[in-house]
Amino acid sequence: MKRMSTKRMWREAGASYLFLSPTLFVLLLFIIGPILFAIFLAFHKVQLLGTTSFEFVGLDNFKRMADDTRAKIALWNTLKYVVIVVPCQTILALVLAATLNAGLKGQKFFRIVYFLPTLTSSAVLTLIFMWMYNQNGLINHVLKAVGLPTYNWIGDPDVALNAIMIMNIWATAPYFMVIYLAALQDIPDSLYEAAELDGANAWQKFWHITVPYLRPVTSFVVVMGLIGTFQLFDQSYIFSGGSGGPNNSTLTVVLLIYQYAFKTLGTMGYAAALAFALAILIFIVTLLQRKLSKEESLY
Template sequence: MRYNKRLKRRHIEEIFYGYAFMMPFLLSITIFLIGPIIYAFIISFKDFSFLNPEASKWVGLKNYIQIFHDATFKKALINTTIYSIFVVPIQLIIALLLSLVIDSDIKGKTFFRVAYYIPTVTSTVAISVIFLYLFKADGLINSILLKFGLHGPTWFNSVKFALPSIMIMAIWSSVGNYMIIFLAGLQDIPADLYEAADVDGANKFVKFFHITLPMLKPVIFFNLVMSLIGTFQVFDQAYVVSNGSGGPLDATMTIVLYIYNTGFKDFNMGYASAMAFVLFAIILFLTLVQRMLFREENY
């Protein structure tokens, strides 16, 4: 009986100390993440401004209904969707090819890993400024094109070329991150599978499509989800190259940039919060669709 009481007391102490160690994390995540999310969801049903929060009033679903009639939001959604459709597959294909090259028996593996990964850890603002100089009217890119008799456009000031220029920037700056993840997945594939394939006389293409790709499905799913979320949340590049306007003629306006302008420039935080939750619903839906396509039984 006394032994059982001692065990029970020890169990209670372990629970207490466990929650005591977790308390700083629980408090921080409640104050800085869960709390703001709940508050933002509440004000998404209000006509709300931080300049005069006392004058806020409940408007119900008005903010959400307004989104479907907002031409700028539709343009931002189209731009962001086009951006994602091109950036996601291209950067993942390039990242996979680079990881295959680095995983092969070549000299200078460490150099190539660092060279491809450096843009990932570089500030997106700094990268955007560099690309502004590269793609300006008399910049390096147009100078190179001029040597071949081609007259390049004013890239970031062109309605036609502004968004593709940001796509190029995004692919170059983020491909290293997905390359490292693919590389980790490649190194986790058992060598016995390739040895057995060699015994059966399989060539490199057969091994790639029948061993490498099937074994990389969980990694591909992870990279695909993270890449899609990242592209739908694009903000820094569009803000820097357009000076926050999303121009020219909303050609670089993205959903997050429009949310930022609405909330912190127009001070319409209620409508901005509603758009943020619509964006959350879009990302959640796309993630669930990808989860269905990459079911565990298919791994």
């Protein structure tokens, strides 16, 4: 009986892995394989055009980052973007979700309207905002009409990155709003009823019931926001025509990786090292966020 049981167990395990094999193959070929190859490239000087060559350079690609001025600028721009966009989009998403969940008239219509930016292609959305940000575009016309100063949103180094931030906060908050809306449906009404009996107002109920109850969801939203903002590329590329300008003001780490990988000869290995360093940075920041949020204490 024991031998039959063991044979049956192996047979079931073999059948399971057989069904999993297509997924495992795709995972190895398109995810794990490229990651391992990128790590390999990070320790080599790579020449892909003409005669392909790989010269082992050890940690030289990583040491080069300390003397790379553009890498420091890109890191600073990326960190500034993350620090501003992630809190703003999280707070805006929570406020929008709480407002739509309050039972306002026409809330289904507003849910659709708010979610529309998420359905739009990132490239198309960026082109629309570039038209709006034009010196003679919609935003400057509105600012001029109300007596406020206009800006050269795309050409001014002091404003260009802020323009991308505004666009992304507006475009990404609705996606996280839907996540918050789903979570708000699970909060028991009895908690709010008990708070009303104790004399709590709307703000007190929101701050002492809604916000703590949504802490695990907020942790997820922040983590997803961190990963997405650290990887900012397409908007910066379209806004600057791939240069990261004006004056490197919209240069991000991922855009710099692209430039070194595909615009400069012989720097593919250095680009891979930058990508590897960015992945480590995202991993560390995510761990710190989860530690600070104390998510585990809620379960």
